[in-house]
Amino acid sequence: GAGVSQSPSNKVTEKGKDVELRCDPISGHTALYWYRQSLGQGLEFLIYFQGNSAPDKSGLPSDRFSAERTGGSVSxxxxxxxxxxxxxxxxxxxxxxxxxxxxxxxxxxxxxxxx
Amino acid sequence: AQSVTQLDSQVPVFEEAPVELRCNYSSSVSVYLFWYVQYPNQGLQLLLKYLSGSTLVKGINGFEAEFNKSQTSFHLRKPSVHISDTAEYFCAVSTGSSNTGKLIFGQGTTLQVKP
Structure with missing residues (x-):
């Protein structure tokens, strides 16, 4: 079956611009996580969604970062x-x-x- | 707070030789332990996990790991590596008490298998 898909695969943007990154989870999966992988910080947890519960935003590095999950699916x-x-x-x-x-x-x- | 330390950033090894990738964790509560592999330009794939029970865990591709509570370690081993095992390996922990499943990762170990 289809796995988790993300788009775009690559994004180049200028400093100061806003960007949106999309995630399509596996159909029927209720939990969704975002992580960031960078050279300096390794793999870090960012945010977690579970069903209709309030998300766990404890890993977001600043208020410039936000995430939403619509209809319990796409984030x-x-x-x-x-x-x-x-x-x-x-x-x-x-x-x-x-x-x-x-x-x-x-x-x-x-x-x-x-x- | 939990943390994970992977003691070697790079491990070079010849094909068909055995290998051990070391991982230590710190946590004041019970943990679940994981090893993930990341091939170039791909996402993370679960190799194996320890949840409870037998401390020797077998995973995919001939890998195994042993949970040692007294030494707070979860080292990954393979008796004979192949060129195709060249990848980055991440040890991770999640705590049973948090119940969100969010993963705390180590910095990663690059396994370089040479012919």
Whole structure:
């Protein structure tokens, strides 16, 4: 079956512009996670959605970052007024249920470059 | 707070030799432990996980790992590596108490298999 998909695969933007990154989780998966992979910081948790519950935003690095999940499926990560330190690969993952015992399936990522 | 330390950033090894990638974690609560592999320009793929029970866990592609609670370690091993095992390997932890399943990753170990 179809895995987690992300778009675009690559995004180059100018400093100060806003960007939107999209994630389509595996159909039927209720939990969705965003992570960031950068050279300096490694892999970091950003935000987590589970059904209709309030998201866990504890990993968002600043208020320029926000995310939403519409209809319990597709998620969009928005970065406003991008900075060069935002350059990274943004990974999305989904799992069938919440909790540490359930495998997270990762998408291929969106590589963001801020010039 | 939990943290994960991967003791080697790079591990070069010859084909058909055994390999061990080291991982230590710190947590004041019970944890679930994972190893993920990332091939070039791809997302993360789960190799194996420890949730409970037997401390020796077998995963895909001939990999196995042993959970050692007293040493807070979860080292990954393979008795004979192939060129195709060249990739980056991430150790990760999630806590049972948080129940969100969000993963805390180590910095990664690049396994370089040479012919």
């Amino acid at each position: 969009t990560l928005t970065i406003q007024r991008t900075q060069q330190e935002d350059s990274a690969v943004y990974l999305c993952a989904s799992s069938s249920q919440t909790g540490g015992t359930y495998e997270q399936y990762f998408g291929p990522g969106t590589r963001l470059t801020v010039t």
